[in-house]
Amino acid sequence: MPGKNVLTISKLRASVAGKSILKGVDLQIGAGEVHAIMGPNGSGKSTLAQVLAGREDYEVEGGGVTFDGQDLLAMRPEERARAGFFLGFQYPVEIPGVNNAYLLKAALNAKRKRAGMPEVDAYEFLALIKAKMKFMQMNEAFLSRGVNEGFSGGEKKRNEILQMLVLEPRLAVLDETDSGLDIDALKVVAKGVNSLRGPDRSIVLITHYQRLLDYIEPDHVHVFSDGRILKSGDKSLARELESRGYDWIQEGRVA
Amino acid sequence: MSSALQSFEAALRARPPDRLAAMRAESMRRFLELGLPNTGDETWRYTNLRGLAAKPYVDAPRIAAGAAVDAAASWLAAASTAAPVRIVNGFAELGDGAPPERPGVTVRSLRSLAAQDPEWLLERIAPAADTDEERWALLNRALFVDGIYLRIDSPVEDPILIVHLALPGGADTAVHSRVIIETAPGATATVIEHHIGSNGAAVLANSATQIELAADSSVEHYRVFAGNDTMTHIDALTVRQARGSRCRQFTIALGGALVRADLRAKLDGPGAAHDSHSLLVGHGSRHVDCVATVLHASPQATSTQTSRAIASGTGRVVFNSKVVVAAGAAGTQSNQSARGLLLSPTAEIDTRPQLEIHADDVKCAHGATTGRLDPDMMFYLLSRGIDRAAAQSLLIYAFLDDVLTGMSSPAARSAIENALIAELPDADLLREFR
Ligand SMILES: Nc1ncnc2c1ncn2[C@@H]1O[C@H](COP(=O)(O)OP(=O)(O)OP(=O)(O)O)[C@@H](O)[C@H]1O
Ligand SMILES: [Mg+2]
Numbered sequence: 069m070p071g072k073n074v075l076t077i078s079k080l081r082a083s084v085a086g087k088s089i090l091k092g093v094d095l096q097i098g099a100g101e102v103h104a105i106m107g108p109n110g111s112g113k114s115t116l117a118q119v120l121a122g123r124e125d126y127e128v129e130g131g132g133v134t135f136d137g138q139d140l141l142a143m144r145p146e147e148r149a150r151a152g153f154f155l156g157f158q159y160p161v162e163i164p165g166v167n168n169a170y171l172l173k174a175a176l177n178a179k180r181k182r183a184g185m186p187e188v189d190a191y192e193f194l195a196l197i198k199a200k201m202k203f204m205q206m207n208e209a210f211l212s213r214g215v216n217e218g219f220s221g222g223e224k225k226r227n228e229i230l231q232m233l234v235l236e237p238r239l240a241v242l243d244e245t246d247s248g249l250d251i252d253a254l255k256v257v258a259k260g261v262n263s264l265r266g267p268d269r270s271i272v273l274i275t276h277y278q279r280l281l282d283y284i285e286p287d288h289v290h291v292f293s294d295g296r297i298l299k300s301g302d303k304s305l306a307r308e309l310e311s312r313g314y315d316w317i318q319e320g321r322v323a
Numbered sequence: 324m325s326s327a328l329q330s331f332e333a334a335l336r337a338r339p340p341d342r343l344a345a346m347r348a349e350s351m352r353r354f355l356e357l358g359l360p361n362t363g364d365e366t367w368r369y370t371n372l373r374g375l376a377a378k379p380y381v382d383a384p385r386i387a388a389g390a391a392v393d394a395a396a397s398w399l400a401a402a403s404t405a406a407p408v409r410i411v412n413g414f415a416e417l418g419d420g421a422p423p424e425r426p427g428v429t430v431r432s433l434r435s436l437a438a439q440d441p442e443w444l445l446e447r448i449a450p451a452a453d454t455d456e457e458r459w460a461l462l463n464r465a466l467f468v469d470g471i472y473l474r475i476d477s478p479v480e481d482p483i484l485i486v487h488l489a490l491p492g493g494a495d496t497a498v499h500s501r502v503i504i505e506t507a508p509g510a511t512a513t514v515i516e517h518h519i520g521s522n523g524a525a526v527l528a529n530s531a532t533q534i535e536l537a538a539d540s541s542v543e544h545y546r547v548f549a550g551n552d553t554m555t556h557i558d559a560l561t562v563r564q565a566r567g568s569r570c571r572q573f574t575i576a577l578g579g580a581l582v583r584a585d586l587r588a589k590l591d592g593p594g595a596a597h598d599s600h601s602l603l604v605g606h607g608s609r610h611v612d613c614v615a616t617v618l619h620a621s622p623q624a625t626s627t628q629t630s631r632a633i634a635s636g637t638g639r640v641v642f643n644s645k646v647v648v649a650a651g652a653a654g655t656q657s658n659q660s661a662r663g664l665l666l667s668p669t670a671e672i673d674t675r676p677q678l679e680i681h682a683d684d685v686k687c688a689h690g691a692t693t694g695r696l697d698p699d700m701m702f703y704l705l706s707r708g709i710d711r712a713a714a715q716s717l718l719i720y721a722f723l724d725d726v727l728t729g730m731s732s733p734a735a736r737s738a739i740e741n742a743l744i745a746e747l748p749d750a751d752l753l754r755e756f757r
Contacts, residue, residue, distance in 0.1 A: 121706050125698075149708035157706075161699045165721025171707060178708035214721070215703075231707065 091295035107292030152238030258283030566592030605638030634670035663693030
């Protein structure tokens with residue numbers, strides 16, 4: 069069915085530590101679409117991403133989210149991932165002692181299990197992972213290291229994209245995956261994201277910079293402010309934000 | 324006098340005196356004078372022995388060689404290609420069917436040495452000090468019936484496995500076994516002591532091991548406590564290291580109701596290096612208490628102490644480490660790293676690294692942290708589709724990684740990992756992880 073929504077967020081409200089952060093978010097993401105969310109620091113973008121991924125520290129106080137027709141908020145975080153939701157973290161955590169290759173394999177197998185598929189063959193997996201790493205211009209030595217352990221900021225972001233490419237999610241929310249990347253790394257990350265674009269997949273890019281959107285063209289751009297989406301538009305909105313900042317939108321709201 | 328003390332004294336009186344009788348009598352006299360340690364003693368603050376003190380213990384019976392022993396095989400057997408040296412209820416099983424001696428390795432029974440050359444043996448039995456920690460070692464000096472003397476004369480590749488097996492004999496039984504390990508200059512070996520007990524009545528195993536390292540020799544030593552849920556393991560390990568020698572020590576607590584493991588290492592020659600590692604699992608209602616002291620008595624020696632403790636249920640783990648730098652031990656370098664991971668709100672972990680420095684020009688670091696599983700790490704794994712139990716096991720395993728990766732015997736490491744994994748949730752997944 070054309071135009072069918074992958075994700076529908078309605079009137080979503082959430083708080084953390086008794087402080088209200090999301091104050092009524094409405095957003096619809098169709099299959100194959102790329103959305104960009106921009107907005108001032110502290111406006112709640114990462115909170116939205118974490119609530120969608122199922123982080124328990126955040127309390128959902130109202131509204132709802134459906135993901136491919138299912139009640140996303142009723143699912144545990146691991147179920148969301150297996151159902152095809154992927155979060156690229158703004159600050160990927162280091163997990164010394166848990167091997168990177170192992171995590172990738174376990175994650176892939178968890179997803180395959182849910183789909184009724186057998187576990188990935190060890191040889192096949194290695195071939196897959198090596199191809200994806202080459203594509204992401206990552207050194208294979210990263211495979212045997214602990215998850216993100218001692219990775220530079222840029223390497224961590226590449227690793228997030230690598231995981232995304234291996235897991236081939238239905239919906240990827242990438243929280244500032246472009247922050248801290250040099251220009252070459254930005255191109256590699258953009259290439260990775262673009263390679264995943266397709267009629268069945270949707271992508272949400274949370275970013276502060278027009279630069280990323282030069283490489284990954286969004287279908288829709290949203291401005292997030294004080295816990296809600298204040299304005300939506302097409303890619304020209306991003307350019308306008310770049311030159312004018314956020315004030316004119318926020319003032320517009322008051323008026 | 325408590326029931327336990329009375330029974331220990333009676334045990335010595337009931338035995339036919341051997342040629343170590345004077346030393347035994349003196350050790351017993353001193354032990355009775357000091358009594359059992361109690362929670363008022365500095366290094367016994369966390370471990371209450373009242374239940375133990377109230378019991379009358381009988382000597383564990385001697386079991387005919389080979390009998391009933393198959394029922395309690397060591398899961399560390401695969402770590403060595405040779406048959407293990409067994410100490411069953413304190414008696415060394417040597418002689419007929421004894422493991423063949425390998426080049427560079429001499430194995431003798433302490434009982435036969437006591438009969439043949441008591442003077443020679445007495446010189447080798449370490450004096451026990453009057454400190455709180457060493458009271459049990461004092462009791463061991465009085466009551467050990469037998470044990471192993473192990474001498475390493477050259478580099479020995481294959482690990483040597485010693486199995487301390489306790490087979491209960493009805494009532495509360497006590498087993499006192501002793502191991503003496505000596506190296507020649509330049510010799511190297513891996514020695515694994517596996518303490519196990521078959522199911523049955525509560526056994527009190529009070530063991531003592533001494534390691535004497537000659538110049539430039541090196542030993543990797545493991546002591547693995549894996550008795551059943553009713554067993555009490557008390558063990559005193561004493562290490563003395565000459566110039567340029569190296570000791571890598573692993574203390575692994577995986578079984579027993581109560582484990583009390585002491586380590587006293589003396590770096591007695593310039594450039595000696597001592598690295599001890601502890602992996603302490605306080606699951607269920609197990610109580611694990613370790614006291615480790617490294618004395619830097621010579622200049623330019625180095626030591627590290629790394630402990631990783633986990634506790635769940637109402638389990639409790641105590642790890643007290645201490646580095647003492649004697650006057651004149653310039654150029655000492657030491658590091659103590661103690662970390663604890665609490666897996667339930669009713670579990671408890673206490674770590675206390677201490678330093679006592681009487682020299683200048685030393686570098687001594689220490690750190691101790693105890694906490695719960697990191698929620699950010701947990702969420703990251705969940706967000707990748709890993710289920711909660713598996714994620715928890717992975718993180719526990721990762722927490723123990725620093726100790727596991729330090730083991731240089733792959734076979735020993737693999738056997739220990741298997742035993743460890745069996746204690747964690749989602750064992751199958753973890754097996755694959757390795
Ligand atoms: N665990 C928490 N405890 C208290 N306050 C929190 C917590 N998490 C987020 N907040 C607050 O919620 C608000 C929104 O934070 P969030 O990280 O979602 O912003 P953001 O839009 O992603 O900002 P940035 O662009 O800087 O990444 C901030 O004021 C932040 O301090
Ligand atoms: Mg953010």
